[in-house]
Amino acid sequence: MKYFSFSTIREYSIFFFLILIIIIVLIIYSINSDYKKENLEKINSSLDNTYLKKTIKEITNNLKPRFTYFEYSTKSGDNYQDIVDKLNINKKEKKKIIETISKEKKLKVLNINQKFIFKLDNLSDEKVIEFRVETGKKNEIVFSKSSDKNKFLSKIITKNFKKKIVYKETIIKDSLYNSAMNLKISPNVILEFARLYGFQIDFQRDIWKDDSFQIIYEEFVNDNKEVIDTGDIIFANLNLQNIDYQLYKFEYSKNKIDYFDENGKSVKKTLMKTPINGARLSSSYGKRKHPILGYTKMHTGTDFAAPSGTPIMASGDGKVMKAGWCGGGGNCVKIKHNSTYQTVYAHMSKFGKGIKRGVRVKQGQIIGYVGSTGLSTGPHLHYEVIENGKKVNSQKLKLPSGKVLKGSERKNFEVAKIKIDVLKSNLISN
Numbered sequence: 001m002k003y004f005s006f007s008t009i010r011e012y013s014i015f016f017f018l019i020l021i022i023i024i025v026l027i028i029y030s031i032n033s034d035y036k037k038e039n040l041e042k043i044n045s046s047l048d049n050t051y052l053k054k055t056i057k058e059i060t061n062n063l064k065p066r067f068t069y070f071e072y073s074t075k076s077g078d079n080y081q082d083i084v085d086k087l088n089i090n091k092k093e094k095k096k097i098i099e100t101i102s103k104e105k106k107l108k109v110l111n112i113n114q115k116f117i118f119k120l121d122n123l124s125d126e127k128v129i130e131f132r133v134e135t136g137k138k139n140e141i142v143f144s145k146s147s148d149k150n151k152f153l154s155k156i157i158t159k160n161f162k163k164k165i166v167y168k169e170t171i172i173k174d175s176l177y178n179s180a181m182n183l184k185i186s187p188n189v190i191l192e193f194a195r196l197y198g199f200q201i202d203f204q205r206d207i208w209k210d211d212s213f214q215i216i217y218e219e220f221v222n223d224n225k226e227v228i229d230t231g232d233i234i235f236a237n238l239n240l241q242n243i244d245y246q247l248y249k250f251e252y253s254k255n256k257i258d259y260f261d262e263n264g265k266s267v268k269k270t271l272m273k274t275p276i277n278g279a280r281l282s283s284s285y286g287k288r289k290h291p292i293l294g295y296t297k298m299h300t301g302t303d304f305a306a307p308s309g310t311p312i313m314a315s316g317d318g319k320v321m322k323a324g325w326c327g328g329g330g331n332c333v334k335i336k337h338n339s340t341y342q343t344v345y346a347h348m349s350k351f352g353k354g355i356k357r358g359v360r361v362k363q364g365q366i367i368g369y370v371g372s373t374g375l376s377t378g379p380h381l382h383y384e385v386i387e388n389g390k391k392v393n394s395q396k397l398k399l400p401s402g403k404v405l406k407g408s409e410r411k412n413f414e415v416a417k418i419k420i421d422v423l424k425s426n427l428i429s430n
């Protein structure tokens, strides 16, 4: 009992001590909040000071530059209203700009890739104080606000650009992109280069260390010898494992420009619909009763009946992925043309000379001969086109025309080609 009462007193003392601490905390808190309130009032009263208010407005205005620029290059399907609508300005101002443009004869037609630059004054109510519209590589029209700020005055400016033809070549050490960047070739030109070769070359896999390229293209240089812009690629050659892939820019008829290889074939290669001469289409793509298996099955290719031994051609440039036995397909060849297309040729009696895995082939090159190997009732070529991994009907493919220059176009091309070759040797000797 005695022991118990001693313990109770001790517990009470802890209880009193806790109350004391709570009281102290409350007192400190209330003093502090009074102080805060006072402080806040002080800050508020100083914010009322008009001088300070003005300073703050100026500071925030200064955070945003007074003049900003908005640049836009037109895309297919754009109209002037679409472009002006991209600006953060009011309706009235937009209307004024559209009216100004519509009065300018040179801007009757809006072209693709036409450059617009708007200069905006962010402190002004009507923000656009000047805008420029490119009307060609060397010309632009500048519209500036009149002094009464009511309308825009136009002025045609000829930029003092000089067109320069440059030649560059290098051995590819790591990637094509890095090698080109090291030569200070503009990314625009590199992209165009890749696009032009895209039908023939799979950039992910076909480029090996120590392959090389040469390129001739246009640069636009200002008075300070700075490159302002780049123009067209005139010539390029990609040397892959000692095979040249050349392309020449050529205007084959008025305003129709394309790129052709040294034989006058468009580099926008198509795949051949019939990679065999003198054959008859014997079975088309689609559902059919299999001639050997006897049940209805999807026929995922096109059959061409032809005598045994008839040469089979590569339907496009590419790399042989397989030249061997494919089971039901017998002796078959599979070619990868680019990152999108592959083709398969089955039932061959034998393979073309030198045709094996890893070899590069050109369109029209003989890759094998008609036979009846595998599951086949008679000599024929079974031809498949694979688009992005899916088998498609080769006879319904919509690919670029794969133009081949003939007649007078071909003659003119030979002349243009010689001119470019001479230009190239001059540029190299310089």
Ligand SMILES: [Zn+2]
Residues within 6 Å of the ligand: 283, 299, 301, 302, 303, 381, 382, 383
């Ligand atoms: Zn077939």
